[in-house]
Amino acid sequence: METIDAQQELVFIKKIMTDSRKSAICNGKAFILWGILVTIGLLVTYFSIINHNLSVMNWLWPSLIGLGWIITIVMESKAAIKSRTKTFAAKILAYVWIGSGIAMTIIGFVGSVSGAFSGLYINPLISNILAVGFLITGVLYGKTWVSLISLGWWVGAIVMFLWTGLYTFLLMSAMMILFLVIPGVFMFKQYKKELIAE
Amino acid sequence: MKEFDYHQIDDVIHSRIRLAIMSVLISIDEADFIFLREKVKTTDGNLSTHLKKLEDAGYVAVNKSFVNRKPISRYMLTQKGRKAFEIYVEHLENLIKKK
Numbered sequence: 001m002e003t004i005d006a007q008q009e010l011v012f013i014k015k016i017m018t019d020s021r022k023s024a025i026c027n028g029k030a031f032i033l034w035g036i037l038v039t040i041g042l043l044v045t046y047f048s049i050i051n052h053n054l055s056v057m058n059w060l061w062p063s064l065i066g067l068g069w070i071i072t073i074v075m076e077s078k079a080a081i082k083s084r085t086k087t088f089a090a091k092i093l094a095y096v097w098i099g100s101g102i103a104m105t106i107i108g109f110v111g112s113v114s115g116a117f118s119g120l121y122i123n124p125l126i127s128n129i130l131a132v133g134f135l136i137t138g139v140l141y142g143k144t145w146v147s148l149i150s151l152g153w154w155v156g157a158i159v160m161f162l163w164t165g166l167y168t169f170l171l172m173s174a175m176m177i178l179f180l181v182i183p184g185v186f187m188f189k190q191y192k193k194e195l196i197a198e
Numbered sequence: 199m200k201e202f203d204y205h206q207i208d209d210v211i212h213s214r215i216r217l218a219i220m221s222v223l224i225s226i227d228e229a230d231f232i233f234l235r236e237k238v239k240t241t242d243g244n245l246s247t248h249l250k251k252l253e254d255a256g257y258v259a260v261n262k263s264f265v266n267r268k269p270i271s272r273y274m275l276t277q278k279g280r281k282a283f284e285i286y287v288e289h290l291e292n293l294i295k296k297k
Contacts, residue, residue: 006293009217013287016221020229020237081265086228086272 020085026093026141027079028187030072035181037068039173042123046169065105072101089140100133123172124160127153130180146187152179210255211286215240215248220283223258223275231271249273257282 041064048056076094104126112119131153138147156175160168211217218238222229229237235245252258257279261272275283 006290010287010290010294012214013217013221013290016218016237017225020222020225084230084233085226087226091227 021087021089026090026137026187027191028184029075029079030097031180031184032188033071033075034068035176035184037064039176039181040064042169042173042176046166046173049166049169061108065108069101069105093137093140096133096136100129104129118164120164120168121161123168124157127157127160127172127175131157134179134183141187146183149179149183207289208282208286210251210257211282213248215244216252217286219245219248219252219273220257220275220279220286223273224280224283228261228272228274231273234273252279255279255282 041061044056044060048054048060107125107129108122111117111125112122117125131150133150134153135147135150138144138150152175156171156179160171211220215238219234222234222237231242231245231249234249235242238245240248249258249260253260255278256276259274259276261274263270263272
C-alpha cells in the first residue's frame with residue numbers, strides 16, 4: 001500500500017471538499033420568472049388604477065401568481081430530477097424560497113382581501129421578505145454581492161412604508177428588475193459557466 | 199516528515215481514489231456517477247471498482263433510478279461511512295500533532 005504523508009492527505013481531502021462544494025446551488029431562473037411576472041402585474045395594476053379600470057384586478061394577480069407557481073413547480077421538479085448532486089445548502093435554499101413564496105402569496109391575497117391592511121402596504125411587506133431571502137441566499141450561495149441585494153430591498157421597504165402612494169407600484173417594478181431579474185440573469189450565467197467548466 | 203502509520207488507519211478509505219470519493223460525498227449529500235468521475239478524475243471502471251469496495255464496507259449507499267429511460271446511480275455516504283471518514287481525518291490530525 002502506498003504511504004502518504006498525513007499533511008498532504010489532509011490538503012488533498014480539503015481540496016476535493018472545496019471543489020465539490022463549488023457546484024452551483026442556484027440557477028437564477030426562478031428569480032427571472034417571478035421578477036418578470038410581478039413587474040407585469042405591478043405595471044398593469046398601476047395603469048388600471050390611473051385609468052379607473054379596476055375590473056382587471058379580479059383576474060390579473062390570481063392568473064400571474066398561479067402561472068408563476070405552476071411554472072416554478074414544473075421547472076424545479078425537472079431540475080431536481082436532472083440534478084447530478086444534492087446538497088444540504090441547496091435544500092435549505094429551496095425551503096427558504098418556498099416559505100418566502102407562500103408568505104408573499106398570503107400577504108398579497110389574504111392580507112388585501114381581508115382588509116387587514118391597505119393594498120399600498122403589500123409592496124413594502126413583500127420587499128422585506130425578499131430582503132431576508134436574498135440575505136440567506138447570498139450566505140448559502142457564497143456570494144457577498146447576493147447578500148448585499150437585501151440592503152436594496154430593505155431600503156425600498158422603508159421608503160415605501162414612510163411615503164405611501166401610487167408611485168410605489170412603479171418603484172417596486174424598478175426594484176423587481178434591478179434586485180430580482182438582473183441578479184437572476186447573473187446567477188443563470190454563472191450557473192451555465194459552472195456547468196461548462198464541469 | 200513522518201509517514202502514515204497505516205496500521206492505525208482504515209484500509210478501506212486509505213486509497214487515493216476511495217478517499218477522494220469519500221471527500222466528495224462528505225461535502226455534498228448525494229452525487230451521481232458522472233459527477234463523481236469528474237471530481238475524482240478517474241476512469242469508469244476504476245471508479246466502479248472503488249465504489250463497490252466502499253459499498254461492500256457499508257460506507258456508501260447507492261440509489262438507482264431512470265431519468266428519461268437512462269439509468270442513473272446516485273451515491274451517498276451512510277452513517278457508518280461518515281463516522282469512518284471522521285475517524286480517518288482524526289487519525290491524520292493526530293499524526294500531524296505528534297510531529
